[in-house]
Amino acid sequence: EIVLTQSPATLSLSPGERATLSCRASQSVSSYLAWYQQKPGQAPRLLIYDASNRATGIPARFSGSGSGTDFTLTISSLEPEDFAVYYCQQRSNWAITFGQGTRLEIK
Amino acid sequence: QVQLVESGGGLVKPGGSLRLSCAASGFTFSDYYMSWIRQAPGKGLEWVSYISSSSSYTNYADSVKGRFTISRDNAKNSLYLQMNSLRAEDTAVYYCARWLLRRFDYWGQGTLVTVSS
Numbered sequence: 001e002i003v004l005t006q007s008p009a010t011l012s013l014s015p016g017e018r019a020t021l022s023c024r025a026s027q028s029v030s031s032y033l034a035w036y037q038q039k040p041g042q043a044p045r046l047l048i049y050d051a052s053n054r055a056t057g058i059p060a061r062f063s064g065s066g067s068g069t070d071f072t073l074t075i076s077s078l079e080p081e082d083f084a085v086y087y088c089q090q091r092s093n094w095a096i097t098f099g100q101g102t103r104l105e106i107k
Numbered sequence: 108q109v110q111l112v113e114s115g116g117g118l119v120k121p122g123g124s125l126r127l128s129c130a131a132s133g134f135t136f137s138d139y140y141m142s143w144i145r146q147a148p149g150k151g152l153e154w155v156s157y158i159s160s161s162s163s164y165t166n167y168a169d170s171v172k173g174r175f176t177i178s179r180d181n182a183k184n185s186l187y188l189q190m191n192s193l194r195a196e197d198t199a200v201y202y203c204a205r206w207l208l209r210r211f212d213y214w215g216q217g218t219l220v221t222v223s224s
Contacts, residue, residue: 017145020144032155032209034209034211036152036211038152042216043202043214043215043217044152044211044214045214046210046211046212046213049208049209049210049212050209050210055212066163087151087152089152089210089211091208091209094166095154095166096142096154097154098151098152098153098154099151100151101151101152103160
């Protein structure tokens, strides 16, 4: 099973700042990595798929990069509604795993 | 628009059974793989199971293998999860999600399953 490790566990920033979230895989997942946002009491929402493609309706301030084992989700300028928990996810050998999440909180 | 609505959650005793349902609308259900994902209270996301569009293929997380069974009825646009031999650690919100080429592109709002005596 491929393990995804997200860092940091918690990120404290202010609106308008740039956020950089990391996801590292225990072995290569090529570019087959997705990112999700989850707000309290809500279902997760797909943000990025295949490492760098924004999902439908996702604002351009969200971007993803990386391949192999190291991936990054960047939010260029934080809006108040961006403070949430973010998860990465991969699929390999027909098993699916998620990272443990990064909580993005208001400083 | 795509909608996924889960139902069937509730309180069940350890060792008991429960069947979850997910009603899909707004897309051609029979064209897509579907999946269940769960989230224990205050914890992260855990993939549980998926099923192919024609029910030919299924797969399960090791934590539920042999206890849970995923199925679907394409005529009724519905996905199911039969959960047997439930344990306290199965307590979670269970989400139904559409699977599209390596990602979950739509999610339901979830149904809470509590396993407790």
